[in-house]
Amino acid sequence: MPRIAEARPSAEPSSQEQKARQRRILRAAAELAAERGLDRVQMHDVAKVAGVAIATLYRYFPSKTHLFTAVMADQVERLDELARPPRAGQDPVDAVCELLLRSSRTLLSRPLLASAMMQSNVQANAATVTEAIRIDAMMQGAVMRMLGLADPTARDVRLVSLLIECWYGMLSSALNGRLSMADVEEEIRLASRLLLAARSNASPRTALDG
Known part of the structure; x- marks a missing residue:
């Protein structure tokens, strides 16, 4: 630890x-x-x-917690650079799924490093480990951008935060051997569709399907 x-x-x-x-x-x-x-x-x-x-x-x-939370922030910053608005005709939720799936594969390809980053980020006190706040902000910003939410509501922010927390939980379960990569991919898609169907700019049909 x-x-x-x-x-x-x-x-x-x-x-x-x-x-x-x-x-x-x-x-x-x-x-x-x-x-x-x-x-x-x-x-x-x-x-x-x-x-x-x-x-x-x-x-x-000042500590390994600071250090490996910063390592995670560096990794998330690269993820944030990949986040783009969906392509013409692409479902925004599918775009978010693709980003999270690609990021999951990259992180889980080096499980010891992923565990170090995840453990440190969980332990980080936001008052002293400022990179923890930056990680949350970058992740939220990336998902909001891909969903086309330029002016998100408080509910949008909560939904996206819940999705990111779910994603962290899936990664932790995969690292602990409780989920396979196939399970992670299935759960990312399910969580994204359930949570993001309630966003403010979802079409009525999408919200109904969700």
Whole structure:
């Protein structure tokens, strides 16, 4: 289990050199977690692989919870870049399903890393691990964009949040061996159709079918 996050936020890099250093840290952490799993990753090993001083590592990431929540934020940011409005004639819910399915396959292809990120994100205190809030915001924004919800209602936000929470639960169950990839895909499609049928811009027919 990761050490409980210290009650202080991570330092934010400002210069290009500092940003490059932070990227090296995130890459090193991801590589080590993919090979060893969260419990066997030591902060001094991350610093060594990244080529930074241990004090520098702790300045940016006060704990493993901070570090691997940031690794997850980096992964989700790539997912967010893939989120586009649906193609002409494409059902927006199908577009969301495709995004979540593609992301699930990518995450589950490296199960030890996925477990490290998921465990850390669950333990992250939003008051001190600001990347946890950014993950939620990016995930919500990606789904809203694909649904064409430029001005979402409070209900839309709740529905999308529920879908994302369901998705996290499916990934956790897959990582624990309780769901197969086929099960994950089926449940993603079912949860998406049930929850998103009630969104504010759903057609009456779609809402009725859902």
